[in-house]
Amino acid sequence: MRDNGRSGVQPTIAHVAHAAGVSRATAARVLGGYGYTGAETRQRVLDAAKRLAYQPNLLARSMATGRSGMIGVVVADIENLYFARAIRAITDTASANGFGVVLTTTDEDIKLERDAVRVLLANRVDGLIVSPTSSIEVDHLIGARDIGCPIVLLDRRVPVLNADTYAIDNFRAAHQAVATLIKQEHRRIALVSNAPSHGEKQYLISSVRERIDGYRAALHDAGIRIVPNLIILGGWDTENLARQLRKLCQSANRPTAFLATDSSVALVLLKVLREVDLSIPDQVSLICFDDADWTAAVTPPLTVVSQPIRELATAATEDLIARLQDEAKGPAEETLLQATLINRGSVSNAPAKSPIERQSQKVRG
Amino acid sequence: MRDNGRSGVQPTIAHVAHAAGVSRATAARVLGGYGYTGAETRQRVLDAAKRLAYQPNLLARSMATGRSGMIGVVVADIENLYFARAIRAITDTASANGFGVVLTTTDEDIKLERDAVRVLLANRVDGLIVSPTSSIEVDHLIGARDIGCPIVLLDRRVPVLNADTYAIDNFRAAHQAVATLIKQEHRRIALVSNAPSHGEKQYLISSVRERIDGYRAALHDAGIRIVPNLIILGGWDTENLARQLRKLCQSANRPTAFLATDSSVALVLLKVLREVDLSIPDQVSLICFDDADWTAAVTPPLTVVSQPIRELATAATEDLIARLQDEAKGPAEETLLQATLINRGSVSNAPAKSPIERQSQKVRG
DNA sequence: TGGATTTGTGAGAGCGTTATCACATGAGAG
DNA sequence: CTCTCATGTGATAACGCTCTCACAAATCCA
Numbered sequence: 001m002r003d004n005g006r007s008g009v010q011p012t013i014a015h016v017a018h019a020a021g022v023s024r025a026t027a028a029r030v031l032g033g034y035g036y037t038g039a040e041t042r043q044r045v046l047d048a049a050k051r052l053a054y055q056p057n058l059l060a061r062s063m064a065t066g067r068s069g070m071i072g073v074v075v076a077d078i079e080n081l082y083f084a085r086a087i088r089a090i091t092d093t094a095s096a097n098g099f100g101v102v103l104t105t106t107d108e109d110i111k112l113e114r115d116a117v118r119v120l121l122a123n124r125v126d127g128l129i130v131s132p133t134s135s136i137e138v139d140h141l142i143g144a145r146d147i148g149c150p151i152v153l154l155d156r157r158v159p160v161l162n163a164d165t166y167a168i169d170n171f172r173a174a175h176q177a178v179a180t181l182i183k184q185e186h187r188r189i190a191l192v193s194n195a196p197s198h199g200e201k202q203y204l205i206s207s208v209r210e211r212i213d214g215y216r217a218a219l220h221d222a223g224i225r226i227v228p229n230l231i232i233l234g235g236w237d238t239e240n241l242a243r244q245l246r247k248l249c250q251s252a253n254r255p256t257a258f259l260a261t262d263s264s265v266a267l268v269l270l271k272v273l274r275e276v277d278l279s280i281p282d283q284v285s286l287i288c289f290d291d292a293d294w295t296a297a298v299t300p301p302l303t304v305v306s307q308p309i310r311e312l313a314t315a316a317t318e319d320l321i322a323r324l325q326d327e328a329k330g331p332a333e334e335t336l337l338q339a340t341l342i343n344r345g346s347v348s349n350a351p352a353k354s355p356i357e358r359q360s361q362k363v364r365g
Numbered sequence: 366m367r368d369n370g371r372s373g374v375q376p377t378i379a380h381v382a383h384a385a386g387v388s389r390a391t392a393a394r395v396l397g398g399y400g401y402t403g404a405e406t407r408q409r410v411l412d413a414a415k416r417l418a419y420q421p422n423l424l425a426r427s428m429a430t431g432r433s434g435m436i437g438v439v440v441a442d443i444e445n446l447y448f449a450r451a452i453r454a455i456t457d458t459a460s461a462n463g464f465g466v467v468l469t470t471t472d473e474d475i476k477l478e479r480d481a482v483r484v485l486l487a488n489r490v491d492g493l494i495v496s497p498t499s500s501i502e503v504d505h506l507i508g509a510r511d512i513g514c515p516i517v518l519l520d521r522r523v524p525v526l527n528a529d530t531y532a533i534d535n536f537r538a539a540h541q542a543v544a545t546l547i548k549q550e551h552r553r554i555a556l557v558s559n560a561p562s563h564g565e566k567q568y569l570i571s572s573v574r575e576r577i578d579g580y581r582a583a584l585h586d587a588g589i590r591i592v593p594n595l596i597i598l599g600g601w602d603t604e605n606l607a608r609q610l611r612k613l614c615q616s617a618n619r620p621t622a623f624l625a626t627d628s629s630v631a632l633v634l635l636k637v638l639r640e641v642d643l644s645i646p647d648q649v650s651l652i653c654f655d656d657a658d659w660t661a662a663v664t665p666p667l668t669v670v671s672q673p674i675r676e677l678a679t680a681a682t683e684d685l686i687a688r689l690q691d692e693a694k695g696p697a698e699e700t701l702l703q704a705t706l707i708n709r710g711s712v713s714n715a716p717a718k719s720p721i722e723r724q725s726q727k728v729r730g
Numbered sequence: 731t732g733g734a735t736t737t738g739t740g741a742g743a744g745c746g747t748t749a750t751c752a753c754a755t756g757a758g759a760g
Numbered sequence: 761c762t763c764t765c766a767t768g769t770g771a772t773a774a775c776g777c778t779c780t781c782a783c784a785a786a787t788c789c790a
Contacts, residue, residue: 006431006489006512006513006514009511009512009513010512012745012746012747013746013747014746022769022770023769023770023771024746024747024770024771025749025769025770025771025772026768026769026770028746028747028748028749029748029749029769031747032747032748032749034748034749035749035750035768035769036767036768036769037768037769038767038768038769041768041769053508055483055486055487056487056746056747057487057489057745057746057747058487058488058489058747059424059427059428059433059488059489059745059746059747060428060745060746060747060748060775061746061747061748062424062747062775063424063425063428063745063746063747063748063774063775063776063777064746064747064748064749064774064775065747065748065749065775066371066775068424070467070488077453078443078449078452078453078456079449079450079453084443084444084449085444087443087468088442088443088444088470091443091468091469091470092470095469095480095484100467100469100484100488101467101468101469102435102465102466102467102468103452103456103466103467103468104456104460104465104466105453105456105457115460118420119460119465121420122420122421122422122423123423123424123435123465124371124422124423124424143418146374147371147374147375148371148374149371264658267658267659267662268662270662270663271661271662274662274664292659293629293632294632294657294659294663296636297632297635297636297639297663298635298659298662298663298664299639299663299664377775377776377777378776378777379776387739387740388739388740388741389740389741389776389777390739390740390741390742390778390779391738391739391740393776393777393778393779394738394739394778394779396777397777397778397779399778399779400738400739400779400780401737401738401739402738402739403737403738403739406738406739421776421777422775422776422777423777424775424776424777425745425775425776425777425778426776426777426778427745427777428744428745428746428747428775428776428777428778429744429745429776429777429778429779430745430777430778430779431745
C-alpha cells in the first residue's frame, strides 16, 4: 500500500468522527444524510467536518454504492464542431445533475472505440453516451449494455443495439437542402463528405448514409439522374478530399452546386473553390451541414443546415440520467429532431448556361 | 447496499480465483502483475479470467492504491478552438500513458471553477491541468496543491501558485504582430478581446493581459501614442462586443488595423466589418490569434498568430504524468513556446490617406 | 542430514465509504 | 412496575482491489 502523500492530508469520516467525539457510523450518517441523528450530535459533526475541511471520498462512496456518478462519453473528435457543442451540452447537463463526465475520443477508429468503452466500463461509469463509428461492429456496446450499463446514442443509430437514440432527421434534412438547390435550377449537384468510401455502404456512419439517401431521393423526386461521380467520399485525410474536389471542379461538367455533410468538409471545399477561382454563389452554390460560427462570417455567408446539437445532447444526457435514476426503464426510443435550413448567401440560381459553355465563352471573351 | 444490477454480472477477482482453483491473493497477483506466481498457476488464472471476461474494477484499485489514474482538466470552454485542441492533445497523451481524463468547464466563472476543482478532488484525480480564470483568486488551486495534488497550468499563469506552466510568449507574440502592422504604416491599431473590462487590470486573464502589454510596448517602441479607446474589452457577451466594434468602426477616425486576441473575436469583428462595409485588407488590416481552420478558408485568408497548442498541451500532460510517476519533483518551471506569425492575406499597407479623408473623398466621388 | 535459501501460495489487513443490525436509553402505555 | 416503542448511537460487514506477511514445499550448500 503505497502512500500517495495525499491520504495523510485528506481527512476521512473517521477523523471527523474523532474530532466530534462520536462513532464513525454516526458521523457517516450525518455526513451522508441518511438514518437517524440527534440534532445536537449532527451539529457537532457538521462543525467538525467544516473545521477539518472534510470532503467525502467519492471513490469510496462509489465502491460502497456501486454507482460512480460518472457518465462516459465516446465521440470521434472533440475538435469537430458537432461534438464540441455536444460535449459542452453534456457536461453542462451532467454537472447540473451532480454527474461528472469522462471523455474519450476515437478518431472514428473502431479499435480505439472498443478500448475507450473498456476503460470507461472498468472505471465503472454509470452510463454511456456514444456516437458509434460503426453500426455494424457494436459487440462492445452490446457487451456494455448486457452488464447493465445504460447507453444512449447520439447522432448515429445502431438498430441492433436497441438503445435510446438522439439525432436529427438526416434524410429529410438532406432532402430539403437538395430540393432547395433544385428549386434554383441546379441539376448537377454534388454531395461531399469526409466519410471513408471504402467498404460497403452499410459501413458508412449512419448519419452520412442517411444524408446520402436523402440526397438521392431528392434528385430522384425531381427526375434528375444520379451521377455516382458527384458523390465524393473523401475519407479522413483532408488532402485526399481536396484532391478529389479539385479534380471535380476542374472537370468539364463540374457541378453547379454542393451539399457538404459537415462544416469541416465545407472548409476544404471553400479552399479548393478559391484555388480554382470559382466564386460563390455566382458560379457555384453551396449548402453545408452545421451552423458553425464562421459560416455566418465569411463572404458570402453560407446557407446551412442547422442541427439542434445542444438540444439533442442535452436531451440525450437527461434521458441517460433519468434511466440511471429511475429503475423503471421503458423501451428504447428514437428521438429525431428536425434540422432547419438557414438561408444566407451561398445559394443562387444555377448559371443559365452549362459550365462548359460558360468556360468557352470566357476564353473567347 | 443497493444492488445496481451490475455487480452480479461483473466478475471479480474472487470469481476468477474460484474458477481457477486458487486463492484470491494468487489470482490478484497474476491479474495485478505483481509478486511471485508459478507459470502453470498463472496460466490457469489467465484462462479463467479470459473465460469469465474479467475486467478489473478500477475504482477498487484506486481505493487500494490511492491513485485513480485520472487527470482532471479544467478549462473555460470546450467550444473555444484553443481549448478544443488542447483537450484533444491532453486526452491523446493521457490515454497513451494509461490515464483517463475527467473534463470540466468553467465558462470563465470563478465560482464554477472552484466547484469543478472540488468535484475533481473528491473524485481523487491524480493531478490537474488547469487554465485558471483568475490569477488572483486561486485559493482552491493552492488548496489542491497543498493536499498533494500536482497542478499544471495551461495558457495562463498564476505566479503565486508556483506550478509548472505551459503557454506561449504572449507579450512577444502580440508585440511582433503589432510591429508587423506598424511596418505597413498603420498608426491607428486597435486591440480587440473578449475579456471582461470591468475591474482592475490584474483581474484580466493573464494571457490577454500580456497580449495587451505586448501591444502597448510595440506602439510605444514605434513612438505611437496609445489610445485607450482603441483597446476593446468586450466581455463574454458577443453582442456587446459587436456593439462596441460597430461604434468604433463608424467613428470618424476608426482604426486602420486590428489585432484580435482570439479567433472567436475575429469572427465577431469580421461580421461587423461586413455590416459597416469595410473590406479587408484594402480598408482595414487584421491579425488574429489562433490558426483556426476557417481563417485560411475565408476571403481573404487571415494573417494569424499561430499558437503551438498541441505541443503545449501535450508537453503539459507529459509533465504532469512525469510528476505523477516520479517522486522526484523538481522546482516549478515555466515553459514558454514561441508563436509564429502566418502571413496570409489580411494585412496590407495602411490606406495612404486617413480614413476621414478617404471618406470625404468617397462622398465627393 | 540439517539448516539456510529460494519459490510459490494463502491469509488477512487495509482503503473510505454505505448501510444493516443490534443495542442502550428514556418515554409512554397498560 | 414492567412492556412496548420510538429515538439515537455504535459495531461491523460489505464493496473489490493491493500488498505485506507468514508459511509450506522444494532446492541448495556445507
